[in-house]
Amino acid sequence: MSNQTTKLVATPGQTVGPFYGYALPFEKDNELLAPGSPGSIRLQGTVYDGAGQPIPDAILEIWQPDSEGKIVQRTGSLVRDGYTFTGWGRGSVGHSGVYTFTTMNPGPTEPGAAPFISVAVFARGLMNRLFTRVYLPENGEALAADPLLSSLDPERRKTLIARRDPDGGLTWDIRLQGEGETVFLDFQ
Amino acid sequence: MHSTQPQEKEAAVETQQDLSAEINAMGDAYARALKDGAPAETQPRLDYPPYRSSILRHPTKSLHHADPETIELYSPAFGHQDVHALEADLTIQHNGEPQGERIIVAGKVLDGDGRPVAGQLVEIWQANAAGRYIHKRDQHPAPLDPNFIGVGRCITGPDGSYRFTTIKPGAYPWKNHLNAWRPAHIHFSMFGTEFTQRIVTQMYFPGDQLFPLDPIYQSIVDQDARERLVASYDHSLTEPEWALGYNWDIVLTGSRRTWTENEALGVEGDEE
Numbered sequence: 001m002s003n004q005t006t007k008l009v010a011t012p013g014q015t016v017g018p019f020y021g022y023a024l025p026f027e028k029d030n031e032l033l034a035p036g037s038p039g040s041i042r043l044q045g046t047v048y049d050g051a052g053q054p055i056p057d058a059i060l061e062i063w064q065p066d067s068e069g070k071i072v073q074r075t076g077s078l079v080r081d082g083y084t085f086t087g088w089g090r091g092s093v094g095h096s097g098v099y100t101f102t103t104m105n106p107g108p109t110e111p112g113a114a115p116f117i118s119v120a121v122f123a124r125g126l127m128n129r130l131f132t133r134v135y136l137p138e139n140g141e142a143l144a145a146d147p148l149l150s151s152l153d154p155e156r157r158k159t160l161i162a163r164r165d166p167d168g169g170l171t172w173d174i175r176l177q178g179e180g181e182t183v184f185l186d187f188q
Numbered sequence: 189m190h191s192t193q194p195q196e197k198e199a200a201v202e203t204q205q206d207l208s209a210e211i212n213a214m215g216d217a218y219a220r221a222l223k224d225g226a227p228a229e230t231q232p233r234l235d236y237p238p239y240r241s242s243i244l245r246h247p248t249k250s251l252h253h254a255d256p257e258t259i260e261l262y263s264p265a266f267g268h269q270d271v272h273a274l275e276a277d278l279t280i281q282h283n284g285e286p287q288g289e290r291i292i293v294a295g296k297v298l299d300g301d302g303r304p305v306a307g308q309l310v311e312i313w314q315a316n317a318a319g320r321y322i323h324k325r326d327q328h329p330a331p332l333d334p335n336f337i338g339v340g341r342c343i344t345g346p347d348g349s350y351r352f353t354t355i356k357p358g359a360y361p362w363k364n365h366l367n368a369w370r371p372a373h374i375h376f377s378m379f380g381t382e383f384t385q386r387i388v389t390q391m392y393f394p395g396d397q398l399f400p401l402d403p404i405y406q407s408i409v410d411q412d413a414r415e416r417l418v419a420s421y422d423h424s425l426t427e428p429e430w431a432l433g434y435n436w437d438i439v440l441t442g443s444r445r446t447w448t449e450n451e452a453l454g455v456e457g458d459e460e
Binding site for chain 2: 007008009010011012013014015016017018019020021022023024049050051053055061063064065071073074075076077078079086087088106109110113116118120122123124125126127128129130131133147148151152156176177178181182183184185186187188
């Protein structure tokens with residue numbers, strides 16, 4: 001640390017394990033907005049393993065800008081007042097492997113950019129967290145110009161784009177392995 | 189946990205000897221590669237078959253390199269409205285004293301440039317002194333402790349420091365293979381100042397005889413890297429007639445965002 005040019009090596013990750021259930025989840029953890037409030041949408045999907053079986057003990061976190069594309073830096077994610085949008089949420093998948101968040105559509109953080117929600121995936125059997133993104137399906141031009149999406153072949157690119165549901169919500173499944181394996185990201 | 193997946197059924201009759209042979213073979217292969225000039229692997233292997241649950245749950249394709257974009261260069265903000273100061277003491281959450289060896293676990297959260305990661309949420313969870321979690325799927329016959337849940341939170345100080353008072357967790361059996369036991373550990377969750385720094389890991393205790401046998405610890409194939417998860421006993425943290433002290437520092441990946449002076453000092457915008 002005395003040598004400013006020396007980078008410290010990051011601490012290794014380890015699996016979240018199966019027993020986080022009494023520790024990480026908290027009241028309204030998956031409600032970035034109150035369900036049913038104006039502008040709120042449901043983001044939901046299923047997390048699958050390599051055999052195509054839903055995983056009952058995964059936990060996801062999302063982090064996103066508001067609908068104007070602004071990055072909020074407000075506290076109150078753990079003790080939610082029901083009004084403040086903090087941009088962050090945590091959702092455990094249930095026995096059927098389904099997760100749900102109540103949130104808002106993210107806006108583009110820069111003009112013309114494709115809006116997306118950042119996702120971190122944790123699970124028993126998963127040695128380290130995985131990062132990924134879920135993009136909104138609209139605005140094909142912005143999606144085509146997105147640096148990440150345009151670096152992927154069409155089959156893999158599809159794994160990062162949600163479906164728009166008739167009720168205005170988003171459905172996006174995560175496949176940890178196998179056919180349709182979600183693209184996971186390395187930022188190093 | 190009962191599973192009908194054939195691969196897990198088979199795993200139940202495998203012995204520690206079988207598993208250790210796999211662990212050792214992978215460790216030896218890594219040591220040879222390192223000697224031949226391969227780069228050190230400083231993170232766990234996602235594909236580490238001795239941890240049987242990982243077989244169907246690790247991505248088979250390489251992680252795709254991405255440059256973090258604006259939102260990913262920030263992380264959620266947590267403040268003292270989110271966490272009460274008493275949540276850092278896991279021994280006072282109930283009516284009586286928990287059973288077991290009281291310990292203090294303290295250290296600093298730093299980024300890859302050695303800068304303190306201030307004002308950030310640290311969450312921990314753990315088994316009790318008998319190695320039992322408060323979880324309906326943890327059914328091994330060790331006692332629950334009515335005075336110990338095993339969950340704590342705190343916000344790092346301006347110098348990146350965190351500090352918990354808790355009980356030393358016990359080792360516990362799991363069903364990866366026959367006679368599989370996890371070394372005693374505390375789960376840690378850290379956010380950092382960028383989303384890309386998010387980490388969940390486990391802190392271990394020095395000198396644990398179970399290290400070489402444990403597929404989760406050994407999934408970090410590099411000796412130096414895995415030792416980064418082991419706390420040190422620190423007598424200066426030990427308090428007389430009260431608790432033994434362990435020091436453990438956590439390094440998150442480097443930050444790419446230009447810091448403002450306020451952030452570097454851990455000052456929160458709309459809080460306090």
